[in-house]
Amino acid sequence: MLDIIQILPDSVANQIAAGEVVQRPASVVKELVENAIDAKATYIKVIVKDAGKTLVQIIDNGIGMSDTDARLAFERHATSKIRKADDLFAINTFGFRGEALASIAAVAQVELRTKRSTDEIGTLICINGSDFEKQESISCETGSIFSIKNLFYNIPARRRFLKADTVEFRHILDEFHRVALAHPEVALSLIHNNTEVYNLPQSVLKQRIINLFGKNLTNEMLSIQVNTTIASIDGFIGKPENARKKNGLQYFFINNRFMRHPFLYKTLINSYQNLLPPDSIPSFFVYFNTDPKFIDVNIHPTKTEIKFEDEKAIAQILAAAIRQTLGKSNMIPSIDFENEPLFDVPPLRKGQTIVEPTIDVNPDFNPFKNNDFEKSDFKNTKQNTKGWQDLYKVVEQNNEKLFENNKAQNKNVNENFRRQCFNFKGKYILSQVKSGLMIIDQHRAHQRILYDEFNKALSNNKIATQNLVFPCKLDLNIQDSELLRELLPELIQLGFDIAEQNENIFIVRGIPASMQNSEIKETIEIFFGIYQKIENISNDASNSKVVNSLVDSGAVPYGKYLNTEEMNHIIDNLFATSNPNYTSSGKTIFTILNFDEIEKLF
16 A cells, blocks of 8 residues: 655745734735834835735845845744744744745745945845745845735635625735834835825934824824833723724734734723723724743734733733823813813902992882772773674584594594603613513614615615715724725615715715614714624625624614614504514513513512
8 A cells, every 4th residue: 555644846835824823914014114123224105906815025125135035035933033933932023034935935926126324235035835946146225125026826725705895905904003112213015006095204203193093193192101020011992982883993912013912802801991982982903012031922814803911910011000090190080170160150350349249129119009000991891792693603613523523533542551661771762562561672683674674675675864964074094094994885875875085084975774873983983983893705705794783883773772662663563574583693682571481589
C-alpha cells in the first residue's frame, strides 16, 4: 500500500496560512501599515482601488530594507523581532516586515520597492502567487512601497466570498481608524478610487480623534488618567448625555495595539452606574500601558483578543479612573445658588431711593349698584310668550337626538371597555380577553407589524412615504456615510426619502408611513448599529438584512408609555399580520395568562 502522508509544497502551505492572516483586503492594509510603523515611518499613504480587491498600495518613509532583507522578508517564518521562544512574551512592536508577507504573496501579485537612507540605489522585487519572478536594482526614495494587486486572483472561491465594495471598504476604514488612533504621531492619508478620504497630520491624541470623527466630539469627551505599578491608563471617555444608541466609537488599546476585551467593556459600562440613558453606549478611547510580560497577545490570529495576567486588578483600576473622572466633572446635575441666581434683580444705583408702589382705590364703589343695568331696556321689556308650543317641539326633537347620541356613545364606551388596555413598565400591553389576561411585548409586536408591511410593500413595489414637516439633517462621519450610501437604494425602496446634500451630509425628507417616528436621527443611529451587528448574511440577502435592521430600529421602543388608542392600534394591526405569535426571528410576541392560572395565585 502506498504512503498517504505527504509534505505540502510551500506555495500550498502559504495559501493555507493566508487564510488566518489575510481574510479580506482590510487584513492586508492592517499588516502592511503596522509594518510601516515598525519601520519608523512618520508618514504613511494608503491607496486602494475597488475596496482593495484590485490594488492595495502602502507608501512609507521608513528606514527601508537592504536587498537581502527585502528578499528574505517574503520567506516563511521570516522575522526581525523574535530570536527565541521567550521573545513571544516581550513584544513591543507589531513586527518588522516578514510575518505576513509570505501569506500575502501567496494569494496576490506583489511588488516591493524599497531603499535605505545609506544606500544609493534601491531594490525591486516582484512575486506572483508565491512564485518569485525577479529582483533588480532601481532608483527610488528612502522607505518602502508595497503594491498588492488582484487579491485572491489564484483562489477564485475565496474571492467570491468577498462582500460588496462598500462593505469591504468599511472594513478598511475600521483598520485605518485603529492604526490612526494608536499612532497620532504618524501622519496618515487614505485614498480610495482616486478620492482622498483622509489626510491626517501629526497631532496629539484629542486632535486626531476630532480629525477622524468630527468636531462634534470636541466638547463631548472627558480626559482620564491614572498610573499604578500594574498598569497606566489614559485617554478619553464620553459624557453620559452624549451616549449613542449604537456601537462605533468604542476603542481599547494595549501598548498602542487595538484590542477587544468583553470583561473590561462591561466594567467600563457599569462604571457609569445610572448616568446613561436607556440602551445607550458611551464613546471611549482608552489606552492601557503595561509590561508586555503581563499580557498574552498571541491567543488569536488577528491579535485583537488580549489576555491579562490579572484582569480583575486592571478592571478595578479602570473603574476607579472612570468614576474619578465623572465625579470631578460633576456629571450629576446640581443647582449652584451662589453662581446661578434664580431672579434677575437689577442693582440699586447710588443715591436712588426705593419708592413704594401705589394703586388707585374708589371707596364709593358698590358692585350692586349699576346705573347702566338700571337704564337698560331689559328691565322694562315685557316677555313675549307667543309661540311657546313651537319651542316645546324643538326641545322635544333635541332630546330625541341627544338620546340617540348617548346611545351610540354608550355603545362605544362598552366596546372600549372590552378592549381596555394597560401599559405596564412601558414594555408590556395588558388586555383582558375571554380566557384571561393577554400580555403583549409592545416592541416585538410593532416589529412584526413593520416586518409584514415592509415585505408586503416590497413584493408590490408600493410603499407609502410620510413627508416630514421639517426635514432632518444628518451630519455623519465618513464610516456612517459610506454605510448609508451603500444602503440608500434599499432604504428608498422601503419608503425613505433621503438625499446626499453635501459630502457626508444627508437630508431626510420622508420616512415610511408605518414607522410614525419623529426621532429620525436616533432611529437612523440605532439602525446603523443593528445593521453592523448582523453577520454571516451573504450579499444576495442584503435586502432582508436591511428590513430586519429597520424593523428593530423603527419599532416602538421599550420605556415608551403608550396611550389607549396607540395600544389598541398595535393590537389590531398585530392580529392582522401573517404570524402574530412570533417575530421574524422567532421570538414570542404575546402570551395569555388564563383565568384558572390567575385564580391559583390566590
